[in-house]
Amino acid sequence: MQNQTLTIGSLQLTDPLILAPMAGITDLPYRLLHKRFGAALVTTEMISAKGWIQQGQKTLDLLKSRPEERPLAIQLFGEDPASLAEAAKLAVPYGELLDINMGCPVKKVVKGGAGSALLQDPGRIRNIIAAVRKATELPLTIKIRSGWDNASINFLEVGRIAEGEGADAITLHPRTRSQMFSGHSDWSHLAQLVKALKIPVIGSGDVFTAEDGMRMFAETGCAGIMIGRGGYGNPWLFRQLRQALSGQEPVATTLKERLQVALEHLQFSRQFLGERRAVLELRKHLCWYSRGLPGAGAFRASLQHLPDLSSLQQAITDYFASVEALENESEQAPR
Ligand SMILES: Cc1cc2nc3c(=O)[nH]c(=O)nc-3n(C[C@H](O)[C@H](O)[C@H](O)COP(=O)(O)O)c2cc1C
The missing domain is CATH 3.20.20.70 (Aldolase class I)
Known part of the structure; x- marks a missing residue:
């Protein structure tokens, strides 16, 4: 062990x-x-x-x-x-x-x-x-x-x-x-x-x-x-x-937690790095938080044009809402 x-x-x-x-x-x-x-x-x-x-x-x-x-x-x-x-x-x-x-x-x-x-x-x-x-x-x-x-x-x-x-x-x-x-x-x-x-x-x-x-x-x-x-x-x-x-089965994260942590990352960056550096750093981290999700490529591309933390915050919130809506849709679709 x-x-x-x-x-x-x-x-x-x-x-x-x-x-x-x-x-x-x-x-x-x-x-x-x-x-x-x-x-x-x-x-x-x-x-x-x-x-x-x-x-x-x-x-x-x-x-x-x-x-x-x-x-x-x-x-x-x-x-x-x-x-x-x-x-x-x-x-x-x-x-x-x-x-x-x-x-x-x-x-x-x-x-x-x-x-x-x-x-x-x-x-x-x-x-x-x-x-x-x-x-x-x-x-x-x-x-x-x-x-x-x-x-x-x-x-x-x-x-x-x-x-x-x-x-x-x-x-x-x-x-x-x-x-x-x-x-x-x-x-x-x-x-x-x-x-x-x-x-x-x-x-x-x-x-x-x-x-x-x-x-x-x-x-x-x-x-x-x-x-x-x-x-x-x-x-x-x-x-x-x-x-x-500790012998347990590792638990996967949820969409909700991903967003929550991405927003927390944004908050810490605002607090400790200052706006300009935080924007540069977060573009890369937000790309990583979106990895593997539908439409992540387009989301990543959109981040490069966003000039400040508020717009990055809005973009990631909107993007996760759209992914959640997609997931709900596919759950409700007749099989
Ligand atoms: C972007 C980047 C920066 C790194 N910077 C350092 C560093 O400053 N000091 C160091 O000892 N290793 C550095 N490394 C090496 C990592 O600490 C680690 O040994 C290496 O990435 C292999 O581990 P991984 O496969 O878990 O990434 C860096 C690696 C990456 C990808």
């Missing part, structure tokens, strides 16, 4: 279910919603260690938080051990766990030697973890991919380094940097890492349903799972995972 809790250093989580860090996605409104549906730990977007030290406004925006989302994991990226250690000290009042990004494949990040570029330099990984470990008592984790490319798969080596230098857990997204997001993540890498290490291994990759999540636990033995893209417009995935973990 899958363990129902997860302990990472001094942090005890109520469930082994974590919201993955996603740049451009896991802002405060998104995290608050996923927390409410059962994410035991939520994670910020990645934060530049150097940017933080220089007190950039962007960093301060990314660090906005609310008590109801805690515990919060702060994810840092960078390539310089001293800067990462300094940022780690700054992080103490902002979160309950510190994670270092060693998996980001994006050119802009990799070019500077950070993210998945670190996988090409295990010596640097060792220095980073040692420096950050010395700088903070916060629970410390790293998040990696399987390797840079197929010819240099080294997650076992990196995992052993992390454990040896005092990391409290490790998250593996078992794709290589070259793969970006193509194909499937290779969960057999997770199973190998679990066998090789004593610290908890968290699995990240291709969990889109509660069934996927239970399969990841069963096939890999991982101590926790992270949900990334599976949570897009689908925060109740966390509730379904909790139901599955």
